[in-house]
Amino acid sequence: MRFTETAIPGVFIVDVEPRVDERGSFNRAFCPAEFAAAGIDFVPTQINIARNTHLHTLRGMHHKVAGLEEAKFVRCVRGAIFDVAVDLRRDSPTFRRWVGVELDAASMRALFIPEGCSHGYLTLAPDSDVLYQMSRPYTPEGDAGLRWDDPAFAIDWPARPAVINRRDATYPDFEG
Numbered sequence: 001m002r003f004t005e006t007a008i009p010g011v012f013i014v015d016v017e018p019r020v021d022e023r024g025s026f027n028r029a030f031c032p033a034e035f036a037a038a039g040i041d042f043v044p045t046q047i048n049i050a051r052n053t054h055l056h057t058l059r060g061m062h063h064k065v066a067g068l069e070e071a072k073f074v075r076c077v078r079g080a081i082f083d084v085a086v087d088l089r090r091d092s093p094t095f096r097r098w099v100g101v102e103l104d105a106a107s108m109r110a111l112f113i114p115e116g117c118s119h120g121y122l123t124l125a126p127d128s129d130v131l132y133q134m135s136r137p138y139t140p141e142g143d144a145g146l147r148w149d150d151p152a153f154a155i156d157w158p159a160r161p162a163v164i165n166r167r168d169a170t171y172p173d174f175e176g
């Protein structure tokens, strides 16, 4: 696996290193030893798959309140998404900044998002499946979110959402 830190400290693009032969390729999807060697402290517990039917479906931006923060490792295993992390760590040099990375099933590129960041994505193809590993088991306690078009962040999405749920569309403006 190859780790490339983005403009936000602790947010990493993770690429596979395919072993190719006449059958296809073999790719390591997650490896605790390689994460540790890259300096990333991440012990996955739960693994989720979100299935998105339509082009330009938006989920997010989601995070947990202070004290319940979680890290996630996100991979698009069918279709393609524009995946976004927003830095909400007040002591970070990139507080309030965002990064966006295209993840698609063909490249197998993935994104690691540490505690203290908000996360969301927009599908770039119909029938896009997103698999993500979480550092904590699911609980709705402490759920929080940011609106995708909050001017405080001005995320440059590649398209407007065609499908978004009411909760995600109506988060108030970020305060702080």
Ligand SMILES: Cc1cn([C@H]2C[C@H](O)[C@@H](COP(=O)(O)OP(=O)(O)O[C@H]3O[C@@H](C)C(=O)[C@@H](O)[C@H]3O)O2)c(=O)[nH]c1=O
Residues within 6 Å of the ligand: 048, 050, 059, 060, 061, 062, 063, 072, 119, 120, 121, 138, 139
């Ligand atoms: C996230 C999650 C949801 N659920 C349930 C709650 C609800 O009934 C249904 C759908 O939940 P949501 O609407 O919260 O799903 P979704 O909007 O896809 O939530 C996810 O969005 C992306 C952007 C993230 O970063 C994830 O951490 C998570 O917040 O599934 C679980 O049972 N376990 C889980 O781990």
